[in-house]
Amino acid sequence: MLLTTLVLGLVLGGTYALLALGLTLQYGIARIMNLAYGEITLLAAFILVFLFQGLGIPPLAALVLIAPAGYGLGWLLYTVMMQPLVARSGSSGRLDVDSILATFGLLFLIQGVLLVTFGANFTSISYLDRGINILGVSVALNRLIAFAICVVVGTVLVLVLARTRWGLNLRAVAQTPASAPLVGIDVNRVARQGFALGTALAAVGGASIAMYQTFSATDGVVFTMKALVIVIMGGVGNVGGALLAGLALGLVETFVATAIDPGLTLAATFAIFLGVLLWRPQGLFGKG
Amino acid sequence: MLEVGNLTVRYGKHVALDEVSITVGAGEMVAILGANGAGKSSLLGSIGGRVRPEGGSIRYSELDLLSLPQHELVERGIALVPEGRGIFPGLSVSDNLALGAFPARARAGVVSNRDEVLALFPKLAERRNQIAGTMSGGEQQMVAIGRALMSAPELLLLDEPSLGLAPIVVQEVFAALARIRTTGLTVVIVEQNARATLAIADRAYLIQAGRITGSGPAGTLRTDPAVVRAFLGGAAMEQT
Numbered sequence: 020m021l022l023t024t025l026v027l028g029l030v031l032g033g034t035y036a037l038l039a040l041g042l043t044l045q046y047g048i049a050r051i052m053n054l055a056y057g058e059i060t061l062l063a064a065f066i067l068v069f070l071f072q073g074l075g076i077p078p079l080a081a082l083v084l085i086a087p088a089g090y091g092l093g094w095l096l097y098t099v100m101m102q103p104l105v106a107r108s109g110s111s112g113r114l115d116v117d118s119i120l121a122t123f124g125l126l127f128l129i130q131g132v133l134l135v136t137f138g139a140n141f142t143s144i145s146y147l148d149r150g151i152n153i154l155g156v157s158v159a160l161n162r163l164i165a166f167a168i169c170v171v172v173g174t175v176l177v178l179v180l181a182r183t184r185w186g187l188n189l190r191a192v193a194q195t196p197a198s199a200p201l202v203g204i205d206v207n208r209v210a211r212q213g214f215a216l217g218t219a220l221a222a223v224g225g226a227s228i229a230m231y232q233t234f235s236a237t238d239g240v241v242f243t244m245k246a247l248v249i250v251i252m253g254g255v256g257n258v259g260g261a262l263l264a265g266l267a268l269g270l271v272e273t274f275v276a277t278a279i280d281p282g283l284t285l286a287a288t289f290a291i292f293l294g295v296l297l298w299r300p301q302g303l304f305g306k307g
Numbered sequence: 308m309l310e311v312g313n314l315t316v317r318y319g320k321h322v323a324l325d326e327v328s329i330t331v332g333a334g335e336m337v338a339i340l341g342a343n344g345a346g347k348s349s350l351l352g353s354i355g356g357r358v359r360p361e362g363g364s365i366r367y368s369e370l371d372l373l374s375l376p377q378h379e380l381v382e383r384g385i386a387l388v389p390e391g392r393g394i395f396p397g398l399s400v401s402d403n404l405a406l407g408a409f410p411a412r413a414r415a416g417v418v419s420n421r422d423e424v425l426a427l428f429p430k431l432a433e434r435r436n437q438i439a440g441t442m443s444g445g446e447q448q449m450v451a452i453g454r455a456l457m458s459a460p461e462l463l464l465l466d467e468p469s470l471g472l473a474p475i476v477v478q479e480v481f482a483a484l485a486r487i488r489t490t491g492l493t494v495v496i497v498e499q500n501a502r503a504t505l506a507i508a509d510r511a512y513l514i515q516a517g518r519i520t521g522s523g524p525a526g527t528l529r530t531d532p533a534v535v536r537a538f539l540g541g542a543a544m545e546q547t
Binding site for chain 2 (some may be wrong): 191197198204206
């Protein structure tokens with residue numbers, strides 16, 4: 020029973036961690052709190068279903084298409100929608116409020132498009148849903164694949180940020196944007212890359228959710244909220260913190276669902292959220 | 308090499324610079340001396356692209372600097388070490404130096420530039436994995452100057468490198484500047500520490516309330532009674 024909770028919780032937490040990574044990158048690097056994040060996740064989920072059911076492309080191959088498309092979409096969104104806001108705000112700090120309002124609008128725009136295109140019904144695909152025995156617990160293979168995607172993508176991301184030249188540029192802009200032009204970094208360009216990278220992670224997260232979970236066009240807000248809770252738990256902009264907090268949230272939700280009541284998972288999430296905001300607003304793993 | 312013409316900088320109603328003109332020749336070290344709030348940092352910030360002037364021109368080797376965004380200046384060989392240093396305090400010393408070599412012009416010479424910087428500031432070699440923000444003010448200043456040198460600059464702009472440093476550290480920083488000077492790099496330095504600056508500079512401009520009030524070779528200015536009174540603390544001037 021405890022082992023079941025642990026295995027299922029970690030598998031769920033992997034997806035949460037991946038979703039939160041994208042959101043924390045977007046805020047950490049581009050300083051944009053993207054409330055339409057969950058809708059982008061859903062968009063990718065619907066596209067995976069379409070590619071699989073409509074065109075017969077296997078989900079893993081579809082993922083390879085969806086990830087760069089997500090980067091491209093993020094790049095476009097930043098260029099068309101965010102850049103004017105960034106240019107207008109200058110160093111006034113208005114970007115926080117403006118980006119929340121703008122992406123709040125984007126949320127309903129994408130949701131409307133999803134409802135018109137894919138309808139309001141619950142959607143799911145049947146993909147590798149036979150059980151696999153992990154430490155005596157039966158876990159669906161599709162969930163394990165989704166978890167493996169999260170582990171691989173999360174590891175690659177952490178390595179890229181920590182070890183590569185590009186990762187160093189992203190970290191420099193995330194930590195001290197005012198110093199970046201002094202070494203010749205175009206902050207706007209790097210912010211656009213960070214936003215696009217975050218969007219690509221949202222897309223990968225959404226595509227892996229579609230492999231094992233039932234979803235509908237109005238579920239986006241829940242994804243955004245959970246990602247936001249994890250980001251704040253992990254410390255805003257803290258990549259390692261988001262990974263750990265994502266896994267923790269998966270464990271807590273699974274524990275609450277099995278030991279208390281499945282209807283209370285969202286309540287448990289927000290209880291944690293409030294607790295963190297009240298007592299550790301810098302995040303569980305933040306400094307201070 | 309560098310020509311600043313009739314530069315005017317305004318912050319709201321306050322005129323920080325009023326039609327200031329200076330020239331700096333290739334390989335020269337030119338000091339801008341003045342009291343707090345005289346407009347030194349506005350002048351240097353304008354050359355380095357941090358401050359957007361209201362009027363005037365800044366030309367650098369046939370290039371109109373005012374038409375370029377700040378981040379492109381580094382690519383053209385202009386490195387600014389601003390007041391407050393502008394390092395990445397959350398990153399390690401070696402990451403800070405690596406970021407200094409961001410411009411394409413600096414990539415080829417990364418290894419030899421790093422060796423030169425570490426020879427100039429041996430402390431940075433010892434502390435290469437330390438997070439820059441946890442270092443002392445003097446060490447952070449070394450990181451800032453070292454990072455600027457990593458970009459293989461032709462023109463180095465230094466804004467008050469000795470500000471807030473202990474006297475012994477100031478000596479260390481100025482000794483490094485004197486060595487940098489011998490490499491043929493063109494340097495514009497803004498300082499309140501007029502004595503130490505005049506000892507290593509070729510020429511200096513005096514700036515008061517946003518206007519240039521005097522200029523000349525460093526050696527002449529050091530013995531000019533008016534300069535001594537205004538900038539060098541009167542009779543305390545050392546005999547050189």
